[in-house]
Amino acid sequence: MLPDIAISLEQIDIIYRARAQAVGGARDSGPARAGDYHAVSQATLAVHEGEFVSIVGPTGCGKSTLLNAAAGLLQPANGDVSIFGKPLEGLNAQAGYLFQQDALMPWKTALENVAIGLEVAGIDTATAREKAEHWLAQVGLKGFGARYPHQLSGGQRKRVGLAQVLIRNPAILLMDEPFGPLDAQTRQIMGNLLLSLWAQERKAVLFVTHDLEEAIALSDRVVIMSSGPGATIIGDYTIDLARPRDAMDVRLDPGFHAIHKAIWDQLRGEVMKAYQEVEA
Amino acid sequence: MSVSKHTLLALQILVAVVALGIWHIGSSVPIFGVYFLPKFFFSTPWDVAARIVKLFSGTLIWKHLGITLTETLLAFVIGAGGGVLVGFWFARRPLVNAVFDPYVKMANALPRVVLAPIFMLWLGLGIWSKVALGVTLVFFIVFFNVYQGVKEVSQAVLSNARMLGMTEKQLFRHVYWPSALSWMFSSLHTSVGFALVGAVVGEYLGSAAGLGYMIHEAEGVFDTTGVFAGMVILAAFVLLVDAIVTAIEHRLLVWRPDAAGRNA
Numbered sequence A: 001m002l003p004d005i006a007i008s009l010e011q012i013d014i015i016y017r018a019r020a021q022a023v024g025g026a027r028d029s030g031p032a033r034a035g036d037y038h039a040v041s042q043a044t045l046a047v048h049e050g051e052f053v054s055i056v057g058p059t060g061c062g063k064s065t066l067l068n069a070a071a072g073l074l075q076p077a078n079g080d081v082s083i084f085g086k087p088l089e090g091l092n093a094q095a096g097y098l099f100q101q102d103a104l105m106p107w108k109t110a111l112e113n114v115a116i117g118l119e120v121a122g123i124d125t126a127t128a129r130e131k132a133e134h135w136l137a138q139v140g141l142k143g144f145g146a147r148y149p150h151q152l153s154g155g156q157r158k159r160v161g162l163a164q165v166l167i168r169n170p171a172i173l174l175m176d177e178p179f180g181p182l183d184a185q186t187r188q189i190m191g192n193l194l195l196s197l198w199a200q201e202r203k204a205v206l207f208v209t210h211d212l213e214e215a216i217a218l219s220d221r222v223v224i225m226s227s228g229p230g231a232t233i234i235g236d237y238t239i240d241l242a243r244p245r246d247a248m249d250v251r252l253d254p255g256f257h258a259i260h261k262a263i264w265d266q267l268r269g270e271v272m273k274a275y276q277e278v279e280a
Numbered sequence B: 001m002s003v004s005k006h007t008l009l010a011l012q013i014l015v016a017v018v019a020l021g022i023w024h025i026g027s028s029v030p031i032f033g034v035y036f037l038p039k040f041f042f043s044t045p046w047d048v049a050a051r052i053v054k055l056f057s058g059t060l061i062w063k064h065l066g067i068t069l070t071e072t073l074l075a076f077v078i079g080a081g082g083g084v085l086v087g088f089w090f091a092r093r094p095l096v097n098a099v100f101d102p103y104v105k106m107a108n109a110l111p112r113v114v115l116a117p118i119f120m121l122w123l124g125l126g127i128w129s130k131v132a133l134g135v136t137l138v139f140f141i142v143f144f145n146v147y148q149g150v151k152e153v154s155q156a157v158l159s160n161a162r163m164l165g166m167t168e169k170q171l172f173r174h175v176y177w178p179s180a181l182s183w184m185f186s187s188l189h190t191s192v193g194f195a196l197v198g199a200v201v202g203e204y205l206g207s208a209a210g211l212g213y214m215i216h217e218a219e220g221v222f223d224t225t226g227v228f229a230g231m232v233i234l235a236a237f238v239l240l241v242d243a244i245v246t247a248i249e250h251r252l253l254v255w256r257p258d259a260a261g262r263n264a
Ligand SMILES: Nc1ncnc2c1ncn2[C@@H]1O[C@H](COP(=O)(O)OP(=O)(O)OP(=O)(O)O)[C@@H](O)[C@H]1O
Pocket: A016, A017, A037, A039, A057, A058, A059, A060, A061, A062, A063, A064, A065, A066, A100, A210, A228
């Protein structure tokens, strides 16, 4: 029997409206009007419990948009979003979301930023801080707790963000280019860290990256998004490389190259298309 | 171009010495039989210094300073409190903001000095008419900054806080409030300065105590030395208040990238 579906996006359309909705406006539905941007069209994607799925696609295609829909931050104009079988209403309380942009609270230290997710859930400050220390150490930032975000590098901020999300132990992880600003070595270390954490508690992970090798190394499945407008899922590849994996060594596996070639053949076309649109 | 701290200080002192020197020579040394800065209009540095010393050896000056300080603090606290409340309210209720927007702009465009006589009519010659004048100045600065602070919270930070499970109340405490506070503090120098301006101008236009009154009184009897002494004391007072504000700011805004290097 297949495990339950954690995230289900069914035939969703997402339209960015040119004109802002009126104060307290109604649900964002209806056809696109002039000036609206139809970012995602008829996208269908399911992530099972305990499954690690990556999305790759040309820049600006709508990967972050798709994650926002799964997080409940954006309402699709059409289609359904369900979380563990239930239609999503409002924010997705089961998900932890690591944003692509800097999203730490600049007025809180790294430690306070990590602890806040527990504190707002009613856990006392001392316990929350203690756990936060642990998670900072987990992401390799022991001793950085007293720093404010502006005193950290881009990569260190991303890692604080990772700790901030993981400390709440969400059933679903949404990650938008979490290792974007890290150097190649740290990326792989973080990849391995993520894999080992994920192996302990198999969460459903939806992971966005622009690095195809990273996607293959980490995931159970890699899906490809077409270039926008009207981006949709056009490819779905199962990565049946043995686990546990090492994010670095797995790249030397002969199976890795075969999969990489197959995916890249399709992805290249989309990247070229997106590029030509920029040129035109 | 950069100069060492000591050189800078030396240059700053030099400016003061030259200015005082010109003042002294102009007022005390006749050049071709004329004084460029007649004593009657400009007094002399020594007279002013002597007057300040004399003032501070008495007790009256402390009373005047105390009154002005009280008015400044009250104007600041009431104006800032009101600005914070209304700023938050407007920022979180777009409809309220849209309705009141033209009136807020109108009220803010009004030169506040014209209100002074009205406040005196309403509130008498005591401290409250001065406080009211200061409040009308402080309120708008704080209001606009808090409004901006709430509006300008980064969308990513806000979404992140929501995803971390914050309720509206928690968002207020952990996101909107710190953001608004940082904007408010960035205007602290201006708003405290305006609270003082309100107090002194109010005193000047009609009262029986305070630094503004002291200066006005000296003016009334053509006591230039008294006027200059009052201005020097007022300037020193402003510098002192400003230094305190800077210290508070450094403590409260440690998280800001520019806070450390602000006065460098
Ligand atoms: N608020 C918005 N209003 C209008 N258009 C938007 C908005 N946000 C995103 N878009 C557009 O929607 C498309 C998808 O954006 P999205 O951020 O999802 O891309 P992405 O795949 O995450 O790109 P990247 O890899 O560069 O992060 C882009 O073309 C973008 O210009």
